[in-house]
Amino acid sequence: xxxxxxxxxxxxxxxxxxxxxxxxxxxxxxxxxxxxxxxxxxxxxxxxxxxxxxxxxxxxxxxxxxxxxxxxxxxxxxxxxxxxxxxxxxxxxxxxxxxxxxxxxxxxxxxxxxxxxxxxxxxxxxxxxxxxxxxxxxxxxxxxxxxxxxxxxxxxxxxxxxxxxxxxxxxxxxxxxxxxxxxxxxxxxxxxxxxxxxxxxxxxxxxxxxxxxxxxxxxxxxxxxxx
Amino acid sequence: xxxxxxxxxxxxxxxxxxxxxxxxxxxxxxxxxxxxxxxxxxxxxxxxxxxxxxxxxxxxxxxxxxxxxxxxxxxxxxxxxxxxxxxxxxxxxxxxxxxxxxxxxxxxxxxxxxxxxxxxxxxxxxxxxxxxxxxxxxxxxxxxxxxxxxxxxxxxxxxxxxxxxxxxxxxxxxxxxxxxxxxxxxxxxxxxxxxxxxxxxxxxxxxxxxxxxxxxxxxxxxxxxxxxxxxxxxxxxxxxxxxxxxxxxxxxxxxxxxxxxxxxxxxxxxxxxxxxxxx
Numbered sequence: 001x002x003x004x005x006x007x008x009x010x011x012x013x014x015x016x017x018x019x020x021x022x023x024x025x026x027x028x029x030x031x032x033x034x035x036x037x038x039x040x041x042x043x044x045x046x047x048x049x050x051x052x053x054x055x056x057x058x059x060x061x062x063x064x065x066x067x068x069x070x071x072x073x074x075x076x077x078x079x080x081x082x083x084x085x086x087x088x089x090x091x092x093x094x095x096x097x098x099x100x101x102x103x104x105x106x107x108x109x110x111x112x113x114x115x116x117x118x119x120x121x122x123x124x125x126x127x128x129x130x131x132x133x134x135x136x137x138x139x140x141x142x143x144x145x146x147x148x149x150x151x152x153x154x155x156x157x158x159x160x161x162x163x164x165x166x167x168x169x170x171x172x173x174x175x176x177x178x179x180x181x182x183x184x185x186x187x188x189x190x191x192x193x194x195x196x197x198x199x200x201x202x203x204x205x206x207x208x209x210x211x212x213x214x215x216x217x218x219x220x221x222x223x224x225x226x227x
Numbered sequence: 228x229x230x231x232x233x234x235x236x237x238x239x240x241x242x243x244x245x246x247x248x249x250x251x252x253x254x255x256x257x258x259x260x261x262x263x264x265x266x267x268x269x270x271x272x273x274x275x276x277x278x279x280x281x282x283x284x285x286x287x288x289x290x291x292x293x294x295x296x297x298x299x300x301x302x303x304x305x306x307x308x309x310x311x312x313x314x315x316x317x318x319x320x321x322x323x324x325x326x327x328x329x330x331x332x333x334x335x336x337x338x339x340x341x342x343x344x345x346x347x348x349x350x351x352x353x354x355x356x357x358x359x360x361x362x363x364x365x366x367x368x369x370x371x372x373x374x375x376x377x378x379x380x381x382x383x384x385x386x387x388x389x390x391x392x393x394x395x396x397x398x399x400x401x402x403x404x405x406x407x408x409x410x411x412x413x414x415x416x417x418x419x420x421x422x423x424x425x426x427x428x429x430x431x432x433x434x435x436x437x438x439x440x441x442x443x444x445x446x447x448x449x450x451x452x453x454x455x456x457x458x459x460x461x462x463x464x465x466x467x468x469x470x471x472x473x474x475x476x477x478x479x480x481x482x483x484x485x486x487x488x489x490x491x492x493x494x495x496x497x498x499x500x501x502x503x504x505x506x
Binding site for chain 2: 003004005006007008009010011014021023024025026055056057058063064065066067068069071072075082093108111114115116117118119120121122123124125126129130132133136138139140141142143144145146147148149150151152153155156157162165169170171172173174175176177180181184189198201202204205
């Protein structure tokens, strides 16, 4: 799962994008992995995440298999964090997404104190992760750098669209839908929050950042390029 | 994946949500249709669209009336009003499309969801990338382009020829019929997937050559490539080995995934050992 690594944008663009995830390795199985993952997510709640998820069951804003017709006028866009926590039934990667550094720092410190024994990673700007480690008095163990996108980059759309669609590194958020949501916001057919919720539902592991998406959509409405 | 023509009302919502742009409204049938060759079986349509279960005849009738009046209903854009998507029974080799494209399905070869790799995310437990090593993830197909295994094989051949060893616990490696030459099974070469990751590990001294080789090969491919470079940090948490190499190559890394070293080995056997020692 490098699905949080290659997000389109520069370091400044990740000022409101901090993903902290816990992963039990499949190589050496921890028999208590599931309760530890529950605890990890419960602790995250204290710091007001904007999304949470596990890689098997999805994020905090999910599609519905039985939507009522009134949803077209009264759509529920509230994240259901409890559903995420209760849904973790097998060892998988669990993530919490924060829209500010302070919350991420405090959460990392809390996770360190809890000493769960799970591998924990921070996906954000390089400096952002260093600051989280400094706050928690941790030394980085390993690091995986993103070198961005290469090859036939002419097949990648404009920066606003790519910044939205690459927030699901599994590619579940199509460029077409991201573009459509930018158009919906431009035409004032949907608010940035509503458009961000639509995109969030397609992220099947809960690492999409609806707060950053809202900011990007607001910028795109007035033609601002991403930063 | 298939769309039931008896249920589809040609609302067009699904045409936007397909990451491969493989869904369109057939002008003759006036039904949504999937280009099976381009579809990567990611299930974004089936899993991502919310579903209503409205009577198709009624919805078509209302849409027709509104269309005649040039009135446009503005429904939620992520809804299939008649639950028209129906998963296919996938057989080999098409089933590899889903394994590499639907993140909710774990890879049989590694047990890991998504692209099926752990990389340095668990390096504090596995010790996969050690001091002096540089781990590479070379990912093909994303964002939103896709890739066929035939193209991945071009890169694998080049890497193998350069003497690079492939990570054993990786789904691409598990599909090689001849790992030393980087040759993939012939029956999957035309299959298209959302994305796939080749994982390798080399000594620091060879890292620059690997990047230059990837640059050379990616020019021959019709897809996008995303390189991830992983390394072990110094004991004080600094990283002074890889960044200078990347900067020399012209990169200015902005984002990273940082393993903060909280993992430790806790297996049943080890728990028992600890218990026995305490007793």
